[in-house]
Amino acid sequence: MAGSSFRTMIPLIILLFICKSHQVLDPSQPRIAIVGAGISGTSAAYFLSKTPGLNPKIDVYSKDPVGGRMATVNIQGYDFETGGSVLHPRNRYMKQFAEQFGFKRKKGISGKFGLYDGSHFVYSEGDWSVMNVASLLWRYGFSLLKVNTLVGEMLNQFERIYSFQDDGYAFSNVADLLSAMDPSFNLMLERSLEAGLKHAGVSNLFIEELANAIMRVNYGQSSDAHQFVGSVSLAGAETGLWSLHGGNKKIPHALLNASGASFHNEEVEAIHLNSDGRFSLRFKENDEMPLYDAVILATPVTNDTSMFGFENFPRQFHFPGRFHQTVCTMVQGDVNHETFQFADSSSVIDDIFTTNRTLFFNSLARNYPVDIDDGAENAPSVWKVFSNEPLSKRELDILFSTINETFVIKWKAYPEYDGTTSTGNFTLHPGLYHINAIEFAASAMEMGIIGARNVALLAASHLGVDVQDRKTQSFHIEL
Numbered sequence: 001m002a003g004s005s006f007r008t009m010i011p012l013i014i015l016l017f018i019c020k021s022h023q024v025l026d027p028s029q030p031r032i033a034i035v036g037a038g039i040s041g042t043s044a045a046y047f048l049s050k051t052p053g054l055n056p057k058i059d060v061y062s063k064d065p066v067g068g069r070m071a072t073v074n075i076q077g078y079d080f081e082t083g084g085s086v087l088h089p090r091n092r093y094m095k096q097f098a099e100q101f102g103f104k105r106k107k108g109i110s111g112k113f114g115l116y117d118g119s120h121f122v123y124s125e126g127d128w129s130v131m132n133v134a135s136l137l138w139r140y141g142f143s144l145l146k147v148n149t150l151v152g153e154m155l156n157q158f159e160r161i162y163s164f165q166d167d168g169y170a171f172s173n174v175a176d177l178l179s180a181m182d183p184s185f186n187l188m189l190e191r192s193l194e195a196g197l198k199h200a201g202v203s204n205l206f207i208e209e210l211a212n213a214i215m216r217v218n219y220g221q222s223s224d225a226h227q228f229v230g231s232v233s234l235a236g237a238e239t240g241l242w243s244l245h246g247g248n249k250k251i252p253h254a255l256l257n258a259s260g261a262s263f264h265n266e267e268v269e270a271i272h273l274n275s276d277g278r279f280s281l282r283f284k285e286n287d288e289m290p291l292y293d294a295v296i297l298a299t300p301v302t303n304d305t306s307m308f309g310f311e312n313f314p315r316q317f318h319f320p321g322r323f324h325q326t327v328c329t330m331v332q333g334d335v336n337h338e339t340f341q342f343a344d345s346s347s348v349i350d351d352i353f354t355t356n357r358t359l360f361f362n363s364l365a366r367n368y369p370v371d372i373d374d375g376a377e378n379a380p381s382v383w384k385v386f387s388n389e390p391l392s393k394r395e396l397d398i399l400f401s402t403i404n405e406t407f408v409i410k411w412k413a414y415p416e417y418d419g420t421t422s423t424g425n426f427t428l429h430p431g432l433y434h435i436n437a438i439e440f441a442a443s444a445m446e447m448g449i450i451g452a453r454n455v456a457l458l459a460a461s462h463l464g465v466d467v468q469d470r471k472t473q474s475f476h477i478e479l
């Protein structure tokens with residue numbers, strides 16, 4: 001992957017003094033509204049609250065509980081992750097938050113995985129790890145190593161964003177943020193994962209089986225998705241993945257708490273631009289219209305997710321694209337071993353990924369409670385099925401021989417990465433920002449935090465903080 005020096009990227013970087021003219025309501029305490037209390041909104045609140053010289057008063061609004069798509073469900077007294085579940089070992093912000101708040105990691109339990117094509121397993125792990133590696137290499141050969149190298153190179157470039165953000169640089173749109181990491185990242189948005197892997201010499205077999213299976217479990221989509229999200233997805237199949245003991249949503253709760261922001265369980269309907277450049281919010285069930293110096297949207301905004309009224313702005317905003325439905329079905333019961341041709345239910349492997357695009361489910365995985373190491377060994381046997389449509393009774397019976405309890409969560413999970421939607425702007429209007437524009441590059445918890453820090457820097461600059469000066473003060477946000 002071609003690297004580029006910092007200097008060549010300068011033209012792409014929006015230095016943070018673009019909108020200084022704004023007169024804040026109370027210069028000693030600017031007022032900021034954040035709409036959404038998932039990882040994006042709560043980390044934006046946190047970053048803003050820790051910005052020297054800003055001293056903001058922050059209100060966070062959400063129509064749903066704190067955590068958003070980081071959520072758990074309780075089954076027979078145990079909590080299980082139903083949304084954002086696993087983190088990559090190189091997700092720096094999530095790692096640092098977990099350490100800073102003193103949260104420990106959930107005990108890792110290694111399981112066996114297999115690739116199922118709808119009639120049989122094209123690959124299945126056995127008891128011997130050396131043999132598993134050997135048979136993977138036998139099946140996919142050089143392609144396995146090639147993809148490993150490609151993903152490693154991508155992550156090296158990706159990590160550059162952390163030093164840019166530590167140095168106070170921010171970007172008004174997603175394309176510029178990606179370019180700063182590596183100019184080739186924008187090209188990856190324009191071609192499919194399949195085309196990108198083929199171009200790199202990866203075999204058709206690897207693409208048809210492994211790449212598709214990993215895209216199906218991570219994004220409910222196929223190797224037709226663009227190469228950037230496809231590479232993020234492939235990284236999500238590496239070793240060393242982790243999650244938080246007690247549930248990942250502990251992080252957004254802790255961030256909100258540490259930010260000192262006020263939380264309001266309200267649905268925001270509209271953002272009104274006043275003649276003095278400030279904003280009022282209009283709510284669904286509350287007649288108040290509070291005034292803010294800056295507003296941050298920390299939620300997807302598309303026709304099929306959330307839409308807002310934007311009143312009195314000099315131009316219309318467009319939020320193209322659709323969100324992919326992923327249905328998460330949690331089943332307490334036993335997998336139908338006959339369907340998968342196992343000898344008995346105790347021989348069923350832990351993670352069944354699917355390679356067949358026409359199959360009615362994307363993945364079937366054994367799940368453990370979020371507090372597995374607190375004596376949860378006796379927890380009920382719970383399986384998580386991801387599918388694009390709700391499972392019928394007949395489909396459930398194909399997958400399970402016994403069903404004691406079922407929970408179904410229909411997520412508008414992540415964008416459809418069909419290459420038809422270009423990435424958008426973080427800055428919608430001076431003082432109005434949209435974190436989730438980043439999701440059209442790739443949706444992940446860490447991406448939400450990167451978007452949030454970018455927007456926090458943009459908003460702080462808009463509110464008159466000399467963000468550039470932080471470098472010379474060796475400023476860094478307390479993580």
Ligand SMILES: Cc1cc2nc3c(=O)[nH]c(=O)nc-3n(C[C@H](O)[C@H](O)[C@H](O)COP(=O)(O)OP(=O)(O)OC[C@H]3O[C@@H](n4cnc5c(N)ncnc54)[C@H](O)[C@@H]3O)c2cc1C
Pocket residue numbers: 035036037038039040041061062063064065067068069070082083084085086087266267268269298299300306326328411412413414436443444445446448
């Ligand atoms: C099934 C599933 C599995 C996933 N697995 C992983 C994974 O393993 N690893 C990973 O890194 N990522 C994963 N993700 C993606 C990850 O969960 C998301 O990218 C991330 O949690 C998004 O956080 P967010 O704060 O941007 O948005 P959200 O969590 O969606 O938060 C936005 C919040 O805004 C609120 N809101 C919306 N409109 C309004 C309004 N008008 N007024 C007030 N409030 C409003 C909503 O109530 C919502 O709670 C997964 C997602 C899903 C659905």
